[in-house]
Amino acid sequence: MAYFRPPGPAPDPALVRSLSQQQLALLQNRRTEPLAAEPRLIAGCDSSFPTPETIISVFVVLKFPSLELVEKVYSYGLVTMPYVPGYLSFREAPNVIQAFAKLTHRPDVIMVDGHGIAHPRRMGIAAHLGVMLDMPTFGVAKNKLTGTFAEPGLTKGALAPLTDPKTGELIGEVLRSKDKVLPLFVSPGHRCDQATATRLTLACLRGYKLPEPTRLADHWAEEFKKEVR
């Protein structure tokens, strides 16, 4: 049990201020709205790090609602930023966008491994990517970054609101994706609303804790990692 976290190198305050401003700028272009139409293709994306200095980002595209895998691509590159809570997108997004450019199929919506607006400045990586790509996105995270919530029921499908205690605003939903497993955190990114994000996540569950798009992206990230090593 980790009762505390070993102190890491303190991120440069000036850099963090700059990144915050960039998030505020992106926020100006973010929108919450229903999808224009029921998706026919849904994508999943995830990144992993073969070594501390390299990153591999994967995109998978599945038919919806059959969830049949139709495409998988990846981009391999160099890490340019350290991981700083709240600024994850600046570390992963550049390479994720390179991977997205390799897709031959254009997904209708993207499920991102991370938070959407369930973020201190409402600019989690799902929202960040959505604005940058101008694509509908939503986030599905395994852990909380910010907000408060009551433990959802213990059975699959149970939901609980994730709220910003400071404003009372709903920033996401805590979803029990499988009986008695830690819940997931679902929130809209860009051009998507909460109801859609949660509905699509539920529609992508196939007996595992993780919905298929992220589960497969996770799986292929491991496979591709062997190729680049």
Next chain:
DNA sequence: GCGACAG
């Protein structure tokens, strides 16, 4: 000052 802290 004391916790919290996506991947």
Next chain:
DNA sequence: ATCTTGTCGC
């Protein structure tokens, strides 16, 4: 995220 074996619970 990544490093790693055995082990608990359904």
